[in-house]
Amino acid sequence: MGKNVFIIFFLFSFIGLVPGQSATVCAEENALQGGPDTCLGCHGDRGIVKKFQNNETVAAYVNPERFKASVHSHLACIACHADFSGDAHPDRTFRSKQQYRIRASVVCRRCHGAEQLRKKPVHEAVLEEYKEGISPVCTDCHEAHAIFPAKGGKVLGSEREFCLNCHAGRPKMVFRDGESLAAMVDTSSLQASVHRELSCSDCHFGFSSKGHPKRNFRTRRDFAIASSEGCRRCHFDKYTKTLESIHFTLLSQGNLSAPVCTDCHGSHSIREGRVEKILSGKRCKQCHKDIYDIYAQSVHGKALLDEHNQDVPICVDCHRAHDIRDPRTNEYHERIPEMCGDCHAKREIVGKYGLSTEVVKSYLSDFHGVTLGFYKMQRGEHYMPGKPIAVCTDCHGTHNISRTVGADARIMKANLVKRCQKCHRDANENFPSAWLSHYEPGMNKASLVCVVNEIYEIFMPVMIIGLLLQILLHIWRYAINR
Numbered sequence: 474m475g476k477n478v479f480i481i482f483f484l485f486s487f488i489g490l491v492p493g494q495s496a497t498v499c500a501e502e503n504a505l506q507g508g509p510d511t512c513l514g515c516h517g518d519r520g521i522v523k524k525f526q527n528n529e530t531v532a533a534y535v536n537p538e539r540f541k542a543s544v545h546s547h548l549a550c551i552a553c554h555a556d557f558s559g560d561a562h563p564d565r566t567f568r569s570k571q572q573y574r575i576r577a578s579v580v581c582r583r584c585h586g587a588e589q590l591r592k593k594p595v596h597e598a599v600l601e602e603y604k605e606g607i608s609p610v611c612t613d614c615h616e617a618h619a620i621f622p623a624k625g626g627k628v629l630g631s632e633r634e635f636c637l638n639c640h641a642g643r644p645k646m647v648f649r650d651g652e653s654l655a656a657m658v659d660t661s662s663l664q665a666s667v668h669r670e671l672s673c674s675d676c677h678f679g680f681s682s683k684g685h686p687k688r689n690f691r692t693r694r695d696f697a698i699a700s701s702e703g704c705r706r707c708h709f710d711k712y713t714k715t716l717e718s719i720h721f722t723l724l725s726q727g728n729l730s731a732p733v734c735t736d737c738h739g740s741h742s743i744r745e746g747r748v749e750k751i752l753s754g755k756r757c758k759q760c761h762k763d764i765y766d767i768y769a770q771s772v773h774g775k776a777l778l779d780e781h782n783q784d785v786p787i788c789v790d791c792h793r794a795h796d797i798r799d800p801r802t803n804e805y806h807e808r809i810p811e812m813c814g815d816c817h818a819k820r821e822i823v824g825k826y827g828l829s830t831e832v833v834k835s836y837l838s839d840f841h842g843v844t845l846g847f848y849k850m851q852r853g854e855h856y857m858p859g860k861p862i863a864v865c866t867d868c869h870g871t872h873n874i875s876r877t878v879g880a881d882a883r884i885m886k887a888n889l890v891k892r893c894q895k896c897h898r899d900a901n902e903n904f905p906s907a908w909l910s911h912y913e914p915g916m917n918k919a920s921l922v923c924v925v926n927e928i929y930e931i932f933m934p935v936m937i938i939g940l941l942l943q944i945l946l947h948i949w950r951y952a953i954n955r
Contacts (some may be wrong), residue, residue, distance in 0.1 A: 511559050512550045513537050529570040539619035553580050571610075578611040593685065597647070613642035633663075636673045649691045662742035676703050694729050700740070701733035708734075714795035722799075732760060750777060750787045757788040768872045784822055790815070807845060809864040810836060832911040836865070867892050 513535060515521065521533040540546060545553075556563050567573040587603075590596040599609045615638060637660060644656040663669060668676070679686055690696040705712035715721050715734075723731040737756045738744075744752070754777070758765035768774040768788075776782040791812050792798070798805050810833065816822050818833040836842045845862040868889050869875075875885055886905060893900040914922040 509540065509546075509550055512557075513540075523573075525567050525569050525573065527569045531570055531573065535618045539616075543616075543618065543620045545618075545620055555580075574610045574612060575608045577617070578608065581611045601647075609643070614639040614644070632672045632674060646690075646696070648693055648696065649689065652693045654693050654696065658741050666741060666743045667745055668741075668743055678703070678706075697735055698724075698729065698733055701735050704734040711795050718795060718797040719799045720797055730760075750783055750785075751781070753789060754787045761788075764872050771870075771872060771874045772876055773874060784816070784825070786816060803861055806861050806864060807849060809866050810842070810845070813865045829911075831913060835911045835913070863892065863896070 516533055516535045517537045519532070519534045522530045523533050524530050551558055556565075567576070587600060590600060602609050621635070621638075637658060640656055640658045641660060642657065646654045646656055648654070674680055688696075690699065720731045720733075724733070736759065754765065754768070769778055773785040776785045777787065792800065800806075814833045817828070818830050820830050823830060837846070841863045845864070848862065869877075869885070870888065876882070877885060886902075889905045890900060890902050893904050897904065914920075914926060916923055
């Protein structure tokens with residue numbers, strides 16, 4: 474009777490009608506061939522190392538807990554390591570660690586064929602590499618003995634660990650125009666990012682351990698623009714400012730080359746915008762290379778690049794970071810004295826370098842500064858000047874600001890003559906010398922003007938006092954005579 478029951482059980486197991494068929498087979502294999510419990514007797518202890526001909530090594534340690542929680546926990550070790558058993562443990566020789574890993578990955582294809590791999594879009598790149606004769610290594614994304622399901626299974630560790638199982642390897646996105654983009658994430662850059670405390674799904678919403686939707690973009694640039702829209706979920710204040718910028722205006726007009734968030738800040742290696750001024754300037758260089766090269770030769774650029782001076786202005790100090798305005802407008806032109814004054818009117822900044830804060834005051838008190846002030850007051854009455862008033866950049870330059878002393882002074886004077894001639898057509902090369910510039914008149918500089926000022930400082934109070942005295946005497950006489 475017992476023998477008949479055993480035969481019936483065997484037949485039903487063979488045709489797949491008895492539940493737990495694979496578990497029964499695995500249990501027999503474990504006992505007869507050396508299953509996980511047998512193998513982990515050695516490989517569950519740290520210290521076993523496999524050495525290759527090029528002296529590379531690989532640890533042969535298997536974490537028992539992670540293996541038992543993996544999707545392969547029901548398999549016997551010989552299901553993948555077919556040459557090994559409890560009685561046989563062959564010593565195989567490999568040239569390198571990479572050769573060994575490629576050889577081991579061939580085993581994976583015995584169960585996971587091309588049709589199964591195609592069910593997950595992330596594997597498309599793997600199949601393409603196979604067509605090109607490249608042998609991808611499965612363990613670049615999946616751990617060897619702790620493989621977890623991408624859908625519906627238990628995921629150990631954080632969400633980031635799960636995503637990096639694939640994205641720490643060599644996945645890539647392929648767009649309809651044939652261009653591709655590496656989807657690899659550098660873990661060290663991610664850890665140094667300001668977003669290091671965020672989970673992947675905080676930015677990549679729609680993606681999770683249970684879903685990895687395949688999105689279809691025409692070009693790599695379309696993907697970058699679409700991805701940047703996710704930034705506004707947290708940075709809505711910055712996003713609304715970008716709507717007023719010249720960059721957004723160009724983008725809305727169809728210029729897809731206009732920068733978006735990720736072009737300036739990056740994607741996974743996002744740093745604080747003002748921590749390192751050199752890096753901030755180099756972001757602008759990506760599009761404005763010619764202007765950056767000019768800036769690098771200016772008095773500000775040399776101080777930043779050669780001396781790492783963090784006091785000098787960079788692009789965003791004048792043009793601002795998110796609400797970048799068109800610098801060709803008259804409104805922007807009239808704001809330039811305020812921009813320069815942000816540094817040159819602060820003694821704690823310019824005082825370190827022997828510069829005076831009077832330069833801004835002297836401009837605002839001379840003809841150009843006073844006139845500019847009147848124009849701004851009249852702007853409320855929709856009055857627009859016919860000609861722009863000279864401001865700081867008209868004399869000193871914009872990105873090519875040079876020193877006002879030494880060899881550069883002659884070049885600056887020549888440029889100044891050309892600027893003066895735009896409004897003063899008869900101006901010659903001596904015309905700028907008639908202007909006091911930002912110097913306070915003294916006995917060593919513009920002595921005649923200094924003497925006249927001194928006379929006026931004495932004469933004007935005397936004249937005012939005499940006028941008031943005359944008025945008082947006139948009132949007194951009128952009262953007496955009445």
